[in-house]
Amino acid sequence: MSNLSTSKWTKYKLLRKSEKLRAYLPETEWLKESAFWRLLNKYQQVIIKPTGSYGGHGVIRIKKLEDSGYELQDGAKKKRFTDQEQVNAFLKKKTGKNFIVQQRIPxxxxxxxxxxxxxxxxxxxxxxxxxxxxxxxxxxxxxxxxxxxxxxxxxxxxxxxxxxxxxxxxxxxxxxxxxxxxxxxxxxxxxxxxxxxxxxxxxxxxxxxxxxxxxxxxxxxxxxxxxxxxxxxxxxxxxxxxxx
CATH class of the missing domain: 3.30.470.20 (ATP-grasp fold, B domain)
Structure with a gap:
């Protein structure tokens, strides 16, 4: 039995090592404030999710709105935030240590x-x-x-x-x-x-x-x-x- 972690993050890092597979992988980072904002500014929409969950649990989408606000979707529920501080406070409250952030694929x-x-x-x-x-x-x-x-x-x-x-x-x-x-x-x-x-x-x-x-x-x-x-x-x- 392998001792290697079966988390989403570990499998992503292994797949990223293949040049042939990189083009098929959404850009993904360990969830930190700096990584979150870099990806959100780059793609306008991101997904955050726990690395060890399954069944869609804990998956949240955040997108930038044209009026400079932000929309968060958790399940079927949506929330709006007006500034970055509100988003940061929500992420600290809602997410734990083992989360990743990735570009949202349309x-x-x-x-x-x-x-x-x-x-x-x-x-x-x-x-x-x-x-x-x-x-x-x-x-x-x-x-x-x-x-x-x-x-x-x-x-x-x-x-x-x-x-x-x-x-x-x-x-x-x-x-x-x-x-x-x-x-x-x-x-x-x-x-x-x-x-x-x-x-x-x-x-x-x-x-x-x-x-x-x-x-x-x-x-x-x-x-x-x-x-x-x-x-x-x-x-x-x-x-x-x-x-x-």
């Missing part, structure tokens, strides 16, 4: 709701990584997180999400091929540091221009999400790898 949307994708990458002992399934998670109304339980969102096929998004004019086969390619490169980069891991659930996204992004990598992904798809063959395939 996710592609289905009916105005952002979606991302869970890509399952698995391997048998001593064999190469394979993509065994993928689905799209569409956020519930008013939410920025796509976690199904938290936002009352829905699961659809990736093909369905593409077809009903800003990406519908692009070739679906090309988008899916790029998704698989980046997912497999991610698993190949992380695999040697976590040799005990045989299953990865990689959360990925398309922005509104069709660029692929790596959001985070889970080593204990919830397989039952795949039961929400009409076609259960992906779930059976994933489970067959899991058992072995």
């Amino acid at each position: 996710l592609a949307t289905v009916n105005g709701r952002p979606f991302d994708m869970r890509v399952m990458v698995q391997r048998h002992p001593h064999s190469k990584w394979q993509v065994t399934g993928k689905l799209a998670k569409v956020a519930g109304s008013g939410f920025i997180v796509t976690n199904i339980r938290m936002s009352s969102g829905k699961v659809v096929s990736v093909e369905h999400a593409i077809k009903h998004s800003q990406l519908k004019s692009m070739r679906s086969a090309d988008l899916l091929a790029q998704l698989d390619k980046v997912a497999l490169k991610s698993a190949a980069k992380l695999g040697p540091s976590y040799r005990w891991v045989k299953t990865m659930g990689i959360d990925m996204a398309f922005d509104k221009a069709g660029h692929v992004w790596i959001i985070e990598v889970n080593y204990a992904p919830m397989l039952e999400l795949f039961l929400k798809l009409k076609d259960k063959s992906m779930f059976r395939r994933i489970k067959s790898f899991h058992k072995k």
Whole structure:
């Protein structure tokens, strides 16, 4: 068993070491006041989240407003702040030591709701990584997180999400091929540091221009999400790898 941390920050730093993967990673920093304001001024919107959480818990979006104020969104709740001091005070109260801040990706949307994708990458002992399934998670109304339980969102096929998004004019086969390619490169980069891991659930996204992004990598992904798809063959395939 590896002693290496499985936190979001550690996995991000490992992925960043790959020149080929850097273009697919949102710029991310350990949460400090200086890093927060640098990224917010650079991208106009940032996400802050705890490094050890899952299920969308603790994820907050902050964006600069045109009137020089700031809007914060936590779940479906929104707050407005008029100055930096108010934002700093909120962050000190709301966040602990183990938080990261990253650029907010303008996710592609289905009916105005952002979606991302869970890509399952698995391997048998001593064999190469394979993509065994993928689905799209569409956020519930008013939410920025796509976690199904938290936002009352829905699961659809990736093909369905593409077809009903800003990406519908692009070739679906090309988008899916790029998704698989980046997912497999991610698993190949992380695999040697976590040799005990045989299953990865990689959360990925398309922005509104069709660029692929790596959001985070889970080593204990919830397989039952795949039961929400009409076609259960992906779930059976994933489970067959899991058992072995």
